Amino acid sequence: MLRSLDIRDMLIIDRLELTLSPGLNVLTGETGAGKSILLDALGFVLGWRGRAELVREGAEQGEVVAEFDLAPGHPAFAVLAEAGLPQDDVLILRRVNAQDGRKTAWANDRRVSGEVLRQLSDTLVELHGQHDDRGLLNPRGHRQMLDAFGGLEDLVARTRVAWRDLQGARAALEEAEARLAAVREEEDFLRHAVAEMDKVAPEPGEEETLDASRRLMQAAGRIREDVARAHEALGSSGAEGLLRDAARWLEDAAGQAEGTLDVALAALDRALVELGDAEDGVARALDRLDVDPGELERVEERLFAIRALSRKHGVQPDDLPGLADDFRTKLAELDAGAGDLKSLRRGVGEAEAAYEDAADALGQARAEAAGELDTAMAAELAPLKMERATFATEISEGDAGPEGRDHVAFTVATNPGAPAGPLNRIASGGEMSRFLLALKVCLTSDAEGLTMIFDEIDRGVGGATADAVGRRLEALAEDSQVLVVTHSPQVAARAGHHWRVEKSVEGGMTLSRVTSLSEGERVDEIARMLAGDTVTDEARAAARALLSA
Incomplete structure (x- = not known):
């Protein structure tokens, strides 16, 4: 229950302290006196989105403090616990709006976000404004109202999850099908390319090695004669023979040369060793220069085949093995794609079945809730002098979506025998207000500890009908707190607590005052x-x- 509302420097209110009580509380006053400002201030402290400029002209900041009494087990305790806030049977909300637009809020002297305020407000206050019939006239909101009446939040959440899973499964299947289709378009090319590469089987570095061998074999014919002539000059009939003769002659003379030939002999030995190494190297070169014309042809064919593949696929020769592996991977995906698609299609089927189950359960629950709502509305319309009117919740099958397949529409007939139809085509303004009041009462009948605020809900009615509305509000307030902003004397007369809102000019400034009557x-x-x-x-x-x- 809202115990008090303290407003400072908000719009045309400089200071206002309003103490509220259980039962029916009524605010009256001339149009423009500031009744709606009280609701703006209450909405501000509750974190509702409203006017951007709220600070009174000339003030540094505006402030609103709302104090609520919480009964044991009140839903607000769960919000406080989740936010890590102090819990007491009194909840004090305070919110400040600086001149620069910054907003700061506290709950029981602890800083909180606007989101926490809004979560708390859902458990504390239900506002029924003078324009709520816009929602009542919009069939898109009827399903949500029915779900709220039936307490179907868990079934709706289950259906949303099933729909999300179904959409995800369908997206995965579509992506796999598209990917597989793209691979299939190049399947012939891939298989031909892999076969071609497997036939050549190029290896990293092979092109460079083949090129060097080819150049060497091409040069063999030109250089072999010179290399052979050099080999002969180094051999036993050439330099080697002469050096060995010289060494033998010097060795014969060394015995009588008193060591003067030792250095020369040692040098000759080294020279013979180096000469032998040179002769061996030249001999090996001669062996390599013995080119088989068929081998040169084979080297050239393989080199040209590798280079042709390189040009064809636009990659370096050394990258051909990696490219072949990429092609094989795509073919493997293609070969495994049928099995993957089968698995994904099975997943879509399972997700569709899960969604159908969830949507069917939700639809059945909505049908039961619709019957209960129609019964409850009939009971509410009678005391509002609409006992001859009928209210019906029609459910038809619509497009599947995250909240099921059901299309919900509220229809009414205001006179016996008259065809039922949408509210905006059947009901007058006064009838609309009473339908709205009845519906709001039905939707909040199970809300414990909720302060209900009705902002000119009685517009468009007068006389005995206005008296009936007042009596219904009075009955509604017997077990709860109801705050009504009204221009109807019949409604105001039913109040247990009555305030008048007045506007005056003081010191050149317009101010709004609230007086308990x-x-x-x-x-x-x-x-x-x-x-x-x-x-x-x-x-x-x-x-x-x-x-x-």
């Missing part, structure tokens, strides 16, 4: 609502009659 002051206020600016004795008598009825 005594019994005598209530007579004058209701008389004003009946008669206008000039309050007559007859109007006061009529006001007393309303208050005593």
